[in-house]
Amino acid sequence: MTYTSDASMASSVTRYRYENGRRYHAFRDGQYYGPNDDKNATFETVVHHLWLLTFNDKLFLAPVENPQMILDVGTGTGLWAIDMADFFPGAEIIASDLSPTQDTTAPPNIRFEVDDANSEWAYPESCFDFVHVRALSGCIRDWPYFYQQAYRHLKPGGYFEHHEFNVKTNADPESDNHADKMYTAFSNSIIKLGDEKTGMTFRTVEGMRGFMEGAAPLPGFLDIHEHSFIWPIGPWPSDLHLKDIGRWGERNWLDGLEGWVLALYTRVLGWSYAEVQSFVATLKAVIKDRRNHYWHEVKCVYGRKPFLHETTTGGTTTTTASAPAATAGASTTS
Numbered sequence: 001m002t003y004t005s006d007a008s009m010a011s012s013v014t015r016y017r018y019e020n021g022r023r024y025h026a027f028r029d030g031q032y033y034g035p036n037d038d039k040n041a042t043f044e045t046v047v048h049h050l051w052l053l054t055f056n057d058k059l060f061l062a063p064v065e066n067p068q069m070i071l072d073v074g075t076g077t078g079l080w081a082i083d084m085a086d087f088f089p090g091a092e093i094i095a096s097d098l099s100p101t102q103d104t105t106a107p108p109n110i111r112f113e114v115d116d117a118n119s120e121w122a123y124p125e126s127c128f129d130f131v132h133v134r135a136l137s138g139c140i141r142d143w144p145y146f147y148q149q150a151y152r153h154l155k156p157g158g159y160f161e162h163h164e165f166n167v168k169t170n171a172d173p174e175s176d177n178h179a180d181k182m183y184t185a186f187s188n189s190i191i192k193l194g195d196e197k198t199g200m201t202f203r204t205v206e207g208m209r210g211f212m213e214g215a216a217p218l219p220g221f222l223d224i225h226e227h228s229f230i231w232p233i234g235p236w237p238s239d240l241h242l243k244d245i246g247r248w249g250e251r252n253w254l255d256g257l258e259g260w261v262l263a264l265y266t267r268v269l270g271w272s273y274a275e276v277q278s279f280v281a282t283l284k285a286v287i288k289d290r291r292n293h294y295w296h297e298v299k300c301v302y303g304r305k306p307f308l309h310e311t312t313t314g315g316t317t318t319t320t321a322s323a324p325a326a327t328a329g330a331s332t333t334s
Contacts, residue, residue: 013100013114020262020273025098028116032139033198033263036099041077043255047135048079050248051163053241054229054298059083060132061227062159062302067091067129071153073117074136078102078110084132085110091129118142121149128154134163137204138194147215154305160212160221161302166205167191169233169296179286183294186283190264197268208301219310221303232295233287249295253287 016036017024023037034040055061059080068091072081075095085093085107095102096115106112115122117133118141131150140146150160167190171183194202209226232246233253258280265271265279286292 016099020266020276022259022262024263027098027114031116031118032098033260035259035263036101039255040259041101043252043259044077044079046248046251046255050231050245050252051080051134051298053245053248054231055300059087060130060161060302061225061300062130062161062304064130064159067158069128069155070094070130070132071123071128072096073131073133074139075102075112076135078106078112080132080134081110081112082106094123117146121153123153125152126155129158130154131158131160132163133161135165137164137167138190138198138200138202140204141200143201143204143207143211144214147211151215151221151305156305156307158305159302160305161300162208162212163300164204164208164298165231166297166299167202169294171294179289179292179294182283182286186261189269190260193264193268198264205297205299208299212301212303215303219306222306222310224301224303227300229298229300230295231298232293234290234292234294236290236293246295250287254284257283257287 013027015026017026022035022039024034025032025036052059067088070081070084070088070091070093072078072084072093072095075081075097078095078097081093081095081102085091089107089109091109093110094113095110096113096117098114098116100112100114102112117136117139131154133146133150147160154160168187169183171180171187173180173184173188175181190202194200209224212221212224215221230242231249231252232242234250235243235246237243237246258276261280262273262276265276266273271279
């Protein structure tokens with residue numbers, strides 16, 4: 001395993017920002033809202049497990065076979081990339097992030113790079129068999145261009161796969177119920193902040209399939225598939241699989257909430273540290289109240305770059321939705 005970095009960064013890449021008791025990346029300071037400290041690393045382990053539960057222990061859903069080159073953009077602590085390096089020991093894995101905080105005991109076929117996902121990709125065109133990105137909502141300034149870059153750097157026949165979360169829950173925005181009001185206040189503030197302040201949307205799940213379909217001139221990506229799942233917040237569903245996801249979904253919110261909002265609310269909205277902690281404590285009480293039955297959506301979208309001989313005028317698109325029934329938490333498919 002090796003680390004590489006852009007020449008312009010010099011040694012400043014590890015001169016982290018310490019703020020309100022949390023640690024943040026130094027390279028392109030302020031570009032990403034989340035912390036990169038040990039507390040966040042524990043949280044990312046929870047999230048990685050949630051995705052594995054959601055995909056029934058699969059790391060990806062695209063029909064990828066025997067890849068030689070794989071790119072993981074925004075790798076975080078590198079858990080997905082490390083698992084992929086073990087799963088495909090003959091492949092070369094490149095995993096990039098703003099922070100060099102990945103596990104130094106990773107397999108030898110993985111290379112971590114410090115890079116900004118919003119920058120022009122410096123890799124050769126048509127070099128990757130698989131490009132993966134997960135949970136970068138609120139971090140990308142131009143998603144259509146991001147998808148175009150993925151298309152450009154894939155080999156013909158290669159796949160691009162994007163996993164993302166929805167900050168909206170099933171809370172009723174018109175309700176006077178305390179829990180509904182708290183979840184709505186959270187999601188509305190985050191969405192508005194991305195749309196009006198940072199220029200990096202948190203409504204990414206709404207456009208993923210469209211980004212895939214518009215990533216290149218026809219034929220563009222082919223065999224586009226969109227899968228929708230739900231993450232219950234708490235073990236309230238009767239369906240055993242969703243109940244298990246809900247246990248970890250609750251942990252996801254409890255462990256992640258402070259990191260989601262602390263920098264955004266203090267830096268962008270001007271809240272005090274005390275105000276953020278009060279909000280976090282109040283919403284955590286709602287999350288831990290087992291009388292509440294809330295959930296939010298996550299999505300997986302993937303598509304294939306056409307082979308040179310393919311001249312079709314458009315890709316096929318499949319949508320698979322999984323959501324809980326109102327009381328039982330059963331799955332439906334359409």
